Amino acid sequence: MFEVHFLEQHCKGCGMCVAFCPRKIIEMAEHTNDQGYNPAMVTDVSRCTGCAICAMMCPHVIIEVVEGGAA
Amino acid sequence: MPKGYQRPSTLVERPWHFCPGCNHGIVHRLVAEVIDEMGLQKETVGVGSVGCGVFSYEYFNFDGIGPSHGRAPAVATGVKRVLPDRLVFTYQGDGDLAAIGTTEMVHCAVRGELISIIFINNTLYGMTGGQMAPTTMMGQVTTTTPRGRGQAQGHPFRVCEMLATAEGAAYVARTAVYSPAQVVRTKKAIRRAFETQMAGLGFSLVEVLSACPTNWGMNPLEALKFVEEEMTPVFPLGELKVPEGVK
Amino acid sequence: MSEPILMKGNEAVAEAAIAAGCRYFFGYPITPQSEVLEHLARRLPEEGGAYIQAESEVSAINMVFGAACAGARVMTASSSPGISLMQEGISYIASAQLPAVLVNIMRGSPGLGGIHPSQADYFQSVKGGGHGDYKLVVLAPSSVQELIDHTVLAFEIAEKYRTPVMVFGDAMMGQMMEPVFLPEAEPAPIDRSWATTGMKNREKPNIIHTLYLPADDLENHCQRLFAKYREIQRQEQLHTAYLTDDADILVVAYGIMSRVARAAVEMAREDGIKAGLFRPITLWPFPDQALFQAASHAQAVITAEISMGQMIEDVRLAIKDKVPVELFNRIGLVPNPDEIYEAIKKKAQEVKVSA
Numbered sequence: 001m002f003e004v005h006f007l008e009q010h011c012k013g014c015g016m017c018v019a020f021c022p023r024k025i026i027e028m029a030e031h032t033n034d035q036g037y038n039p040a041m042v043t044d045v046s047r048c049t050g051c052a053i054c055a056m057m058c059p060h061v062i063i064e065v066v067e068g069g070a071a
Numbered sequence: 072m073p074k075g076y077q078r079p080s081t082l083v084e085r086p087w088h089f090c091p092g093c094n095h096g097i098v099h100r101l102v103a104e105v106i107d108e109m110g111l112q113k114e115t116v117g118v119g120s121v122g123c124g125v126f127s128y129e130y131f132n133f134d135g136i137g138p139s140h141g142r143a144p145a146v147a148t149g150v151k152r153v154l155p156d157r158l159v160f161t162y163q164g165d166g167d168l169a170a171i172g173t174t175e176m177v178h179c180a181v182r183g184e185l186i187s188i189i190f191i192n193n194t195l196y197g198m199t200g201g202q203m204a205p206t207t208m209m210g211q212v213t214t215t216t217p218r219g220r221g222q223a224q225g226h227p228f229r230v231c232e233m234l235a236t237a238e239g240a241a242y243v244a245r246t247a248v249y250s251p252a253q254v255v256r257t258k259k260a261i262r263r264a265f266e267t268q269m270a271g272l273g274f275s276l277v278e279v280l281s282a283c284p285t286n287w288g289m290n291p292l293e294a295l296k297f298v299e300e301e302m303t304p305v306f307p308l309g310e311l312k313v314p315e316g317v318k
Numbered sequence: 319m320s321e322p323i324l325m326k327g328n329e330a331v332a333e334a335a336i337a338a339g340c341r342y343f344f345g346y347p348i349t350p351q352s353e354v355l356e357h358l359a360r361r362l363p364e365e366g367g368a369y370i371q372a373e374s375e376v377s378a379i380n381m382v383f384g385a386a387c388a389g390a391r392v393m394t395a396s397s398s399p400g401i402s403l404m405q406e407g408i409s410y411i412a413s414a415q416l417p418a419v420l421v422n423i424m425r426g427s428p429g430l431g432g433i434h435p436s437q438a439d440y441f442q443s444v445k446g447g448g449h450g451d452y453k454l455v456v457l458a459p460s461s462v463q464e465l466i467d468h469t470v471l472a473f474e475i476a477e478k479y480r481t482p483v484m485v486f487g488d489a490m491m492g493q494m495m496e497p498v499f500l501p502e503a504e505p506a507p508i509d510r511s512w513a514t515t516g517m518k519n520r521e522k523p524n525i526i527h528t529l530y531l532p533a534d535d536l537e538n539h540c541q542r543l544f545a546k547y548r549e550i551q552r553q554e555q556l557h558t559a560y561l562t563d564d565a566d567i568l569v570v571a572y573g574i575m576s577r578v579a580r581a582a583v584e585m586a587r588e589d590g591i592k593a594g595l596f597r598p599i600t601l602w603p604f605p606d607q608a609l610f611q612a613a614s615h616a617q618a619v620i621t622a623e624i625s626m627g628q629m630i631e632d633v634r635l636a637i638k639d640k641v642p643v644e645l646f647n648r649i650g651l652v653p654n655p656d657e658i659y660e661a662i663k664k665k666a667q668e669v670k671v672s673a
Contacts, residue, residue: 002075007084014092014284014291020251037091050074053251059096059291060087065075113517116388134514136387139410141379145372149384149392150514152368153342157516175380178373213404256618275640 002050004009004042007062017054017063023047026054079103081112081132088126092125092291094281095191097248099130101258102162102189105265106133111158118147120163120172123197127162138282141172143177147186158265160187166196167275169228173205176234180274183239185263188276190230192306193283201286206230207306213286227305231278235311241273243312247280247303249295260310263317272314322497327462327487328353328395330498331421332361334469335393339504340419341475342392344381346374346400349433351423354395361397375400379407379420386416387526389513391473395421397489398439399430401447401513408482409448413528413543418509419469420484423492426650434650435488437573440628443484444602450591451540453547455483455554456601458572462496467623468599470501475554477508479546486601488624490574490652547603554606556599559588565594566671567662570609570633571622572598574652579622582658601629606636617669619643622658624651 004026011033017040018026025047026040040063042048048065055063078084082103106115112133113180119127121140128135138146143161151159168176168190179186195213196202202215205228207314210219220227235243242264246257257279264275280302290295325333332354335343343442345351355371362369374377378394385392396404401422411418420646424439426432455475459468467488472483478531514524530536560566560580567586573577576597586593596612598605613619618641619629627645634643646653647663 010086012087012091016092016295018289019292035086042249052076056078056251056254057097059089059091059093059162061078061082061096061100066077067075087479113520116514116516118384125529128523128527132523134516134524135527136514137382137525137529138380138383139406139528142376142383142407143375145380146384146387148370148377149342149381149390150372150388151342151384152381153385153390153392154390154515174373175377178377182370 001068002045002048002064003068004045004048004054005066006040006062008025008039009035010060010062011037011039012060013039014059016057016059018055020053022051022053023049079107081106083130083132085130087130090285092282092284092294094193094248097254098189098191098257098279098281099127101117101254101261103131105258105262106158109262109265114156115158116150116154116318118143118150118159118161120161120167122164122167124162124164124167124191125198141167141170142175143167144172144184144186144188147315148179148184151184151186155185158269160189160265161212163191164191164197165193165204169205169230180234180240180276183241183273185268185271186274189261190276190278191281192278193281194302195283195286197283197286208301228231229306231311234276237274239274240276240312241314242267242275242317243289245278245280245306245308247298247308249282249298263313266317267314270316272316320499322499324495325462325498326495327352327465328423329357330462330466331395331469331485331487332357333500334466335419336361336365337501337504338470338473338474340391340393341365342385342390343394344370344372344378344385345394346372346378346395348397348400350492351397353492354421354423362471375403376407379404382418383411383414384414384543385512386411386418389510389515393419393421395423397423397425398427398436401439405448408454409450410528411482412454413450413454414526415480416482416526417480418482419472419476420482420485421469422484423487423489425489432593434558435490435574435624435652437488437575437623438625438628440601440625443486452543453602453629455481455550456486457483458599458601459491460573460597462491462494463489465500466498466500470505471545474505477505479550481546486573487655488574488633511669551603554600555603555605557608558597558599559606559608559612560595560597562594562596564592564615566592566615566617566669567666568594568596568613568616568621569622569658569662570596570618570660572601572629573597575622575624578653578655579658581655582662585655585659586662589663591662592671593662604632604636606632609633609636613641615635616641617671618648618665620661620665622646624648627629629642
C-alpha cells in the first residue's frame with residue numbers, strides 16, 4: 001500500500017502526472033487551489049504500485065509517494 | 072527498483088515561479104537528487120544565471136550565487152580556483168549560455184575548468200517573453216522571428232557538438248526530460264558530470280532539451296511531444312564525450 | 319625597516335598585492351599594465367595562489383566576482399579600454415557588497431586612444447561607469463611607493479566596507495622605476511561568514527545576488543548601500559595640502575600630475591607668487607571640505623589634469639564657485655613643471671597677485 005501526497009497549494013495543474021501514471025489513477029480536481037489551478041489528486045490509491053512516475057514527471061516537485069504502514 | 076519517492080532535502084519547499092509544465096523544475100529536482108545522493112549538499116556552490124533560471128538560488132538548499140547575464144562560467148571559475156575541493160556548477164539557459172555567455176562558456180571548456188554546466192535548451196528566451204535564441208530552430212516562430220527563423224537569422228547553435236571539440240571538455244552530453252526514461256538518463260548524465268568534476272577529469276556540461284509550453288503556445292503534453300519529435304532531430308540526444316574514469 | 323629596492327610601478331603593484339595577502343588574480347594583457355599580469359603569473363603559484371589569464375576583461379572581472387564570493391582576497395588590473403569592459407562587473411560587485419581591488423593603469427582615450435599616460439578615466443570611475451546607484455572608492459597614488467601603499471590600503475578599505483576599491487595609476491607610474499619599501503605585514507583577515515564557501519559548519523545557505531524585484535526591497539538595498547557610502551565619506555577621505563594656508567593661486571592636481579604641480583608651485587614661490595597645491599588622494603570620496611578650506615585665501619584655482627577636464631567639476635562644486643576655476647591640461651603626456659608654472663604666473667597677473 002502506498003500513499004501519494006500532493007503539496008496541493010503548489011500544484012499548477014499541468015497534468016503531467018495524469019498523463020504519465022501507468023495506472024491512470026490521477027485526475028485533476030474540480031476545485032481550485034489558492035493559485036487558481038485545479039490540483040492533481042489520486043482517485044483510487046489502492047491501485048497505486050508506488051512506481052512514482054508521477055513524481056518523476058512532476059515539474060513542480062509537489063508529489064511524494066510513501067509506503068503506507070498498514071496494508 | 073526501489074518504490075516510492077521523497078523530495079530531495081536540498082530542494083527548498085516553496086512554490087516555483089515556473090509556468091505550468093515548464094521542465095526547469097524537473098531539472099532542478101534532478102540536480103538536487105544527485106547532490107543528495109553524492110552527499111555533497113554542504114560542499115556545493117551553485118551559480119545561477121539570468122533568465123528563467125535566475126531564482127535557482129532560492130530553490131536549492133546550498134550556497135548560491137546570482138551572477139550577471141552569461142557570466143556564470145567565469146564566476147564559477149573564480150569560486151572553483153579558490154575552493155578546488157567544492158562541487159561548483161552553473162545552471163544556465165540558452166540565451167544566457169549560448170548567446171551573451173558564449174565566450175565564458177567556450178573558454179571555461181578550453182581551460183578544462185573543473186566545473187559543471189547544466190544547460191537548459193528550450194529554443195528561446197523564456198523570461199523575456201519568447202524571443203529568438205541561438206538555439207531557435209529553422210522555421211520556428213518566436214516573438215522576434217514572426218515569420219519563422221530564416222537564413223537571415225542564422226542557424227541553430229549546437230553547443231554540445233562545438234564544446235566536445237575542446238580538449239579540456241571531459242564530459243559532454245545532451246539529454247531530455249520528455250519521458251520517464253529520459254528523466255532517468257538526464258539524472259545519470261548530471262551525476263556523471265559531477266563525478267567528472269570531483270574526480271578532476273575536466274570540464275563537464277549537460278544540455279537538457281526542455282519544454283517551454285507558455286512561449287511555444289502549447290499545452291504541457293504537446294510541448295513534451297514537440298521536444299521529442301521536433302527538437303531531437305536537430306539536437307540529437309546522447310553522450311558526446313565520457314571520460315574513462317566515470318564509465 | 320629593510321633596504322629599499324628598485325621596482326617598476328606595475329611590478330610594485332603586483333608585489334604589494336602579494337604582501338597584502340592577495341593570492342588570486344584574474345586579468346587580461348593590455349599595455350601599459352601587462353607587467354602586473356606577468357609578474358603575478360610567475361609569483362602567485364609560488365605563493366600557493368591562483369592566476370588566470372582570462373579570455374577578456376569581462377571574464378576577468380567576473381572571476382574576481384566569483385573569487386570574492388568564495389571569500390578570497392582578490393585583485394584585477396587593467397588599463398582604460400579594459401576597465402571599460404569591466405564596468406558591468408563592477409556594478410555587480412558593488413551591489414553584491416563584495417570586497418575587491420581593481421587597478422587602472424590609465425592610458426590615453428577615448429577609443430583605442432594611445433598608450434601614453436592619462437587621467438581621462440576620472441568620470442568613469444569616480445562618477446560611476448557601471449549602471450545604477452553605487453560608488454567606487456578611488457585612490458590616486460603619485461609615486462611607485464604610493465602605488466604599493468595604496469594597493470594595501472585598497473584591500474583594507476575593500477574588506478572593511480565590503481566594497482570594490484580602485485587604485486589609479488597611469489602609463490608613466492606603471493612603467494617608471496623608483497626605490498621602494500614593501501610592506502612587512504598584511505592586513506588582518508576579516509570576518510567572511512557571508513561567503514559562499516559551501517555550507518560546512520552552517521545550517522543555512524549563504525546567497526550572494528543582486529536581484530531585488532519588489533520595489534521596496536530595491537529601495538532598501540540602495541539605502542543600505544548609501545548608508546555605507548556616507549560612512550566611507552566620513553571616515554576615509556585623504557588629501558595633502560602644500561603651502562595652501564596663504565596661497566593666492568591654488569593648484570589642484572592628483573596622481574602623477576600632483577608631483578609636477580608641486581614643482582611648479584615651488585618655482586612660483588621662488589618668484590614670490592603665493593601658490594599652493596591641494597592634492598586629493600581619495601578621488602571618491604572627494605575631500606571637498608578640505609579643499610574648500612584650502613581655497614579660503616585663493617584668488618584663483620587651477621586644476622591640472624591629463625584629460626580634457628574632469629576633476630575640475632568636483633573642484634568647482636567643492637569651492638562653491640567662490641573664485642574662478644580654470645583648467646590646465648595636456649593630453650598624451652605628463653607636462654614639465656614650467657608649463658604649469660607659466661599657467662600659475664599668467665593667472666597671478668590676471669588676478670593681480672603677482673610679486
